[in-house]
Amino acid sequence: MKNIDYIIVGDGYAALFFAHQLLKHNKSFVLFSEGRKSASQVSAGIINPVVLKKFTTFWKAQEQIDFLKDTLVEIESYTGKNYLIDLPIHRIFHDENEQNLWLKKSKSDELSSFLDENFDHLEGVKNDFNTGKVNQSARLQVSGFFNDLFVFLEKNEFLVKEKFDYEKLDTSADSYKDLQFKNMIFCEGMGVKENPFFSDIAVIPNKGHHIKVKLSEAIPKDITIKKKHFLFPTDNGLHFYGGTYDREQLHHHVDESAVEQLVNGLSEIYPNDFDVEEVNFGFRPTVKDRRPIIGRHESFKNLYVFNGLGARGILNGCYFSKSLYQFIEENIPLHEEVSIARFK
Known part of the structure; x- marks a missing residue:
């Protein structure tokens, strides 16, 4: 024993x-x-301190972000690498109302450290109403x-x-x-x-799909773009786009309707041709x-x-x-x- x-x-x-x-x-x-x-x-x-539908934050967001950064430094001491990709999320606005809501929220005590007051216009993607940058957002190199x-x-x-x-x-x-x-x-x-x-x-499965795509024309490399879903470059020259949320279709294979949803979502913001190279899904345990x-x-x-x-x-x-x-x-x-x- x-x-x-x-x-x-x-x-x-x-x-x-x-x-x-x-x-x-x-x-x-x-x-x-x-x-x-x-x-x-x-x-x-x-890694995102903001709910990007309503521009709100969540319980202990700042504490969690700070603790994660410290923990990744500790993990680096034995793996030799830090897995924090310190590149911000840019949220594409649907219309002027979203811009105004963002600006209003960015002045609140709760969100001033997360919502940048200055808007940006991105090359290579459709963003007629510009984008807002989420400060302190990042990604993990999964x-x-x-x-x-x-x-x-x-x-x-x-x-x-x-x-x-x-x-x-x-x-x-x-x-x-x-x-x-x-x-x-x-x-x-x-x-x-x-x-x-x-x-x-009381955990409820929430099925999420994402696709990996080959884009025909370049987009900004140093950010994560978000409108309906997240879009960012991966290590092998492809781009990640996802993910979906589904509590109904819980079978263990790819849902073509989810793939179609992702292809349509990407087409809304990316005006050029792209090829879907890979489809993945998993079941998030939600409460x-x-x-x-x-x-x-x-x-x-x-x-x-x-x-x-x-x-x-x-x-x-x-x-x-x-x-x-x-x-x-x-x-x-x-x-x-x-x-x-x-x-x-």
């Missing part, structure tokens, strides 16, 4: 940011990953982040590349196969529905109140869940990994807005 402090089940943002907390505090652990691409791993990696962290975890014997088997978990002995553990964290996204301990948590679900099992006191990160997986996963760690190790109560207890 090998004694360890933690077992983590999952391989998205929740799992990896929690693994970082354990590395930071010198805890022993293993992370179980079955090697399929999670919703996190096909995500756009957008593939590098996951690849490098998995390489690091494997090299240091923290990674177990296999599907977790719930039937092999002995809750009376706190053991799983040949591992004796103190705490177990389930960070499975929509996979939680197969988990006999937490299958009833009605748009807050993560974090907490301890009612009966098995060393089993925990960290889920429901939704479309803000990077910010939520990073920020609340510390809250979960402090809850377990320091007995600091979880904020009631994210605690699983709010559903009781």
Whole structure:
């Protein structure tokens, strides 16, 4: 039997940011990953403090942005790379009303540090009413982040590349196969529905598609463009465009209607020819109140869940990994807005 402090089940943002907390505090652990691409791993990696439909912000936005930047510097200390792509979002305005609303909101205390008062006109895309820049917005270099962290975890014997088997978990002995553990964290996204301990948590699948396209004419490289969806360059000369939101079509294959929606959306802002080279989709675990679900099992006191990160997986996963760690190790109560207890 090998004694360890933690077992983590999952391989998205929740799992990896929690693994970082354990590395930071010198805890022993293993992370179980079955090697399929999670919703996190096909995500756009957008880091954005503003809801770009209504020009509002959200709970703890500034704290989450600041904490993420600090955490990525800490992760750089062992991977050798910082995965923050410090390029802002430019939101294309639909009309003058949106311009005026943006200007009004940019003068409010809540949004003045996020909404730039100066408008820009972009070359190569349709933006008749100009664009507004979201200050402090950025992107995560998603593939590098996951690849490098998995390489690091494997090299240091923290990674177990296999599907977790719930039937092999002995809750009376706190053991799983040949591992004796103190705490177990389930960070499975929509996979939680197969988990006999937490299958009833209130996560709702939200299917998202994105496309990767080859553009025939250049557009600005140093920004992320947003109207209906996000458009930005990827490492291999293609552009990412996405993603959609769908709570109805939940089958495990590509939805042609979603692809059509993306092609039409891109055509609205990009006046030249483009080819769709790739289509990806994933299932975001969302929650009605748009807050993560974090907490301890009612009966098995060393089993925990960290889920429901939704479309803000990077910010939520990073920020609340510390809250979960402090809850377990320091007995600091979880904020009631994210605690699983709010559903009781």
